[in-house]
Amino acid sequence: MDERIITIEVNGKQYRLKVPVRENLADFLRHRLHLTGTHTGCEHGVCGSCTILLDSRSVRSCLILAVQCDGRSVRTVESLADAAGKLDPLQDAFSRHHALQCGFCTPGVLMTLVELRENADPSEINEDMIREKLSGNLCRCTGYQGMVDAALETLSRPDKRL
Amino acid sequence: MKAAGFGYHRPETMAELLTLLADLPDARIIAGGQSLMPMMNFRVAMPQHLVDIEKIDGLDSINLRDGTLQIGAMVRQADALASPVIKKNCPVLADAIAYIGHQQTRNRGTVGGSLCHLDPASEIPLVCALLDAQLYIASRRGTRMMNFRDFADAPLTTSLAEDEILTRIDLPICDPDTRHGFGEYARRSGDFAVVAVATHLRFAGETITEARMAFAGLGAIQARADRLEMFATSQKLSPALIDKLAQEAAQMPAESDLHHDADYKRHLAACLLREVLERILRHG
Structure with a gap:
C-alpha cells in the first residue's frame, strides 16, 4: 500500500504522521486524530x-485526501469552543435558537458559517446569503429556520435581521 | 465508500508532470477532485495512479490578453466566481459558475476539472460551447490548441490523449454591443441541472447581428442550437421573436433520462430560453 508521511496543522496543533495515500481527510481526522x-x-x-x-476555506473532507493536505492547515468543529468548554457565539446561538436536533449535520453547518463570518462583511450578510451558503449542508430533522435565525443573530448587523 | 488503492504522485513542475503522464499506465489527473473523488469513493473510477497537479505553478491565473480572457485550468470555481476580471469581461461565465454545486465544492472544484469531467449537465462546458472556447493542451510531445467542439467527444469523454493535459481556456471578451443570459433549472439549489441555457447576442441598434444559444441537459453534449440562432439573426429582439424562439425550442431534439422525459426537458428549455431573453429585452 502506498503511504506517505505528512505534516499537517489541525486546530493549531502540528502533526507528523504516516498515512495511506487513499485515506481521505475525514477518515484521517476521525480515525488517526480521534477528532470525531x-x-x-x-x-x-x-x-x-x-x-x-482547509486554509480557512470550507471544503468537503470526504473529497480530499489526507496526503493532499500535507503542509496545510485544517480547522474542525473542535476548534470552536475554548479549552474550558465555553461555546463559540455561533454554537451558543444554535443552542438558544434550537438550530439542531440530532446534531449530525451541525459540525459541517457550523464550519460553513465560520467561513462566512471570516470572509463576508457583516453589513452584507443577510438571510439570502446565509441560505445560499447553507444549501451545501443537508439537515434532515430540524430544518433550516433555527440555523438561519442563529446565524443572522450572530453574523449580521441588526438592520439585516428578520 | 472508500477509494480503492492507487499510486499517488504530486509533481512540482510541468516537465515532471508531462513525463509522469507519458510514462505511467492508467494515470488520472486530479485537479480539485470534486467529481473524481466521488467516482473513486463509489469505485466507478479505480485509476492505478493519481497525478495531483495542485503544486504546479502557472495553472491558476486569470489574464486579459489580445482581446481574450485566458483562464488557467486550475482556477478554482470560487475564485472565478469572485473574479472582477471575469465578471466584467465574461459575465455569462460568472453567472454560470454561481449554479455549480455549493460554496464548499466551488472552493476546491476547478474550471479545467469541470471541463475535463464533461458531465452533460454541467455549466462550464455549456459556456465553452456557447463561446467556442479555445483550449490549450500540453503533453511531452508539445502543445496544441483545440476548439471546444473538437474537445467534447461524448458524455464524460474528451478527446484528450492519455499523456495530455488541459492547461488553459481562452474565451472571447464581451463588448458593449453584446448581451448575455444564463438560466438553469435543477430540482434543488446546487444539484445537477436538468436543463440549462446560455445565450450571447450581439446587437447593432435593436437588430441582432449575431445570435448564440446553447443548451445543456438536452443531448449528450452541451451544444449550440443552430436552428434557433438562424431564426434570431438579423431580427429585432421583440416579444414576437421570443415567442417564436420558445416555440422552436420546444421542438428541439432531447433525450429522456431516468427522471425526466424528453418532452419535459424541451418544455424546460423553452421556458428557460424565454426567461433569459425576456430579461435581456427588459434590461436592454
Missing part, C-alpha cells in the same frame, strides 16, 4: 456533514 466532531454522512460530497476549513 467531523461527521461522515454520504462520503461523496453531497451532504456537507464532513465540512471543515
Whole structure:
C-alpha cells in the first residue's frame, strides 16, 4: 500500500504522521486524530456533514485526501469552543435558537458559517446569503429556520435581521 | 465508500508532470477532485495512479490578453466566481459558475476539472460551447490548441490523449454591443441541472447581428442550437421573436433520462430560453 508521511496543522496543533495515500481527510481526522466532531454522512460530497476549513476555506473532507493536505492547515468543529468548554457565539446561538436536533449535520453547518463570518462583511450578510451558503449542508430533522435565525443573530448587523 | 488503492504522485513542475503522464499506465489527473473523488469513493473510477497537479505553478491565473480572457485550468470555481476580471469581461461565465454545486465544492472544484469531467449537465462546458472556447493542451510531445467542439467527444469523454493535459481556456471578451443570459433549472439549489441555457447576442441598434444559444441537459453534449440562432439573426429582439424562439425550442431534439422525459426537458428549455431573453429585452 502506498503511504506517505505528512505534516499537517489541525486546530493549531502540528502533526507528523504516516498515512495511506487513499485515506481521505475525514477518515484521517476521525480515525488517526480521534477528532470525531467531523461527521461522515454520504462520503461523496453531497451532504456537507464532513465540512471543515482547509486554509480557512470550507471544503468537503470526504473529497480530499489526507496526503493532499500535507503542509496545510485544517480547522474542525473542535476548534470552536475554548479549552474550558465555553461555546463559540455561533454554537451558543444554535443552542438558544434550537438550530439542531440530532446534531449530525451541525459540525459541517457550523464550519460553513465560520467561513462566512471570516470572509463576508457583516453589513452584507443577510438571510439570502446565509441560505445560499447553507444549501451545501443537508439537515434532515430540524430544518433550516433555527440555523438561519442563529446565524443572522450572530453574523449580521441588526438592520439585516428578520 | 472508500477509494480503492492507487499510486499517488504530486509533481512540482510541468516537465515532471508531462513525463509522469507519458510514462505511467492508467494515470488520472486530479485537479480539485470534486467529481473524481466521488467516482473513486463509489469505485466507478479505480485509476492505478493519481497525478495531483495542485503544486504546479502557472495553472491558476486569470489574464486579459489580445482581446481574450485566458483562464488557467486550475482556477478554482470560487475564485472565478469572485473574479472582477471575469465578471466584467465574461459575465455569462460568472453567472454560470454561481449554479455549480455549493460554496464548499466551488472552493476546491476547478474550471479545467469541470471541463475535463464533461458531465452533460454541467455549466462550464455549456459556456465553452456557447463561446467556442479555445483550449490549450500540453503533453511531452508539445502543445496544441483545440476548439471546444473538437474537445467534447461524448458524455464524460474528451478527446484528450492519455499523456495530455488541459492547461488553459481562452474565451472571447464581451463588448458593449453584446448581451448575455444564463438560466438553469435543477430540482434543488446546487444539484445537477436538468436543463440549462446560455445565450450571447450581439446587437447593432435593436437588430441582432449575431445570435448564440446553447443548451445543456438536452443531448449528450452541451451544444449550440443552430436552428434557433438562424431564426434570431438579423431580427429585432421583440416579444414576437421570443415567442417564436420558445416555440422552436420546444421542438428541439432531447433525450429522456431516468427522471425526466424528453418532452419535459424541451418544455424546460423553452421556458428557460424565454426567461433569459425576456430579461435581456427588459434590461436592454
